[in-house]
Amino acid sequence: MSTEPNHANVLRIAIIGGGPAGLGAAIALSALPNVRITLYEKARELREVGAGISIGYNCWKVLELLGAAEDVRGHLQQNVLYRNGLSGEIKRVKPAPSSVPLKYRSRRVKRTRLQAALISKVPPGIIQLNKKLVSIHDAGTQGVHLTFEDGAKTTADLVVGGDGIRSVIRTSLFPEHITKFTGTTIWRTLIPAKSLSHIHDLFPDTSWWHGPSGHCYFSLVDDPSEFLDSSTSSSSEQMIEVSCRYLIDPALDTEKRFSWGVPATNERVNVHFTQYDRRVRDALSRVPEGGWKEFSAFSGPRLERLVGWGKVVLLGDASHPLSGAFGSGAAFALEDGWILARAIELVTSRASSTFSDSDHDRQVIKARNIADALEIFNDIRSPYYRRMxxxxxxxxxxxxxxxxxxxxxxxxxxxxxxxxxxxxxxxxPVGDELSWIYKNDIAIIWQQYLRSKREARTAARI
Structure with a gap:
């Protein structure tokens, strides 16, 4: 962050959070001229918590725009099977979409793979670790004052809240907005696929085994070609993701809940799935003790606006606390960051002819441009999340x-x-029922927005 007094010509941007939302925004915004970006992450090191993540058409499209698609590799999902988890009966099959080019088809990927690909595209010197945000304060034309747990303070013209479902930024903007435990507990792990190779029907197809109060999910997460040994033609190091969910009435819950991963014992997990098909029970019994991480799902009501103060914007889970309802959160977060960059680029290019010798005037113009860009962002993304x-x-x-x-x-x-x-x-969905999500192309959405504004201006002149 710039601490120099003459900063009227530079857009100082503070990004809070080092997940996909923050990293994607850092990549997209750093490509703009006259910006000074700092990403603040509360962890001491950037490490992804979880197991696998789905990368589908919508995510591949925005990863391409960010230049990170080539570094993301994982298991190409073919058929996805939905089973009665108690009997094992297949109730529904989602086939691989033959109309989608191979490079855009859904893959299950290790979360660390996606994170590494994004980090590699963030310019050096932008990320600051061990920086836990405590508060933000609207400083009028000066921007936003930020205070961190270690006592450090800084000022930014624009604050980007990519700090997740329990966002400090969202709480600062909308203190009346409350997230609550949904009643769903999720246990996740990655184990070698070879340890489950004796169990029929767990892979290579991705499978969901649904029970009365939750489900178990199994999917490979690696591209087998990376582990192929030409001498044995085996891929013994390939990993499989096991993810189990259990739902209770949240009104009856008395436990302390954590939205991030905490260790869980095998007994704590297995006790909830004793009625499941023997194949599921066998698979769960093969997870090494200490392998499970537990997550509690939180969610909150829809926000009417994703921006505030004319200088603060929410991205990703911070803007739509849905607790992974569509399994496409990374795509949503990355799309948010890319659209934000386009909005800022558009507004500043329109204002490029505006000139003033006064630092004060330039600061006022910059503040107005930021507010205008955030309104564009909100106009595009808020209706999208409302529809969800x-x-x-x-x-x-x-x-x-x-x-x-x-x-x-x-x-x-x-x-x-x-x-x-x-x-x-x-x-x-097994077809195109939710194509507005899973086949979304954010570049086309942006072009549609620009076209609609041109048409509106033309109509106004007639």
Missing amino acids: YEHLDSQKAKVSRAQTEAKSQSSDPTYIFESVLASRLEAF
């Missing part, structure tokens, strides 16, 4: 109706479970 919330509300209502109807027809737990499962599985 509306879809989730619709799906939740369908499942609730199915459960009520099933209970009115029978008291048999098996009948009720299978009726509700059928409704739940409808939320998993």
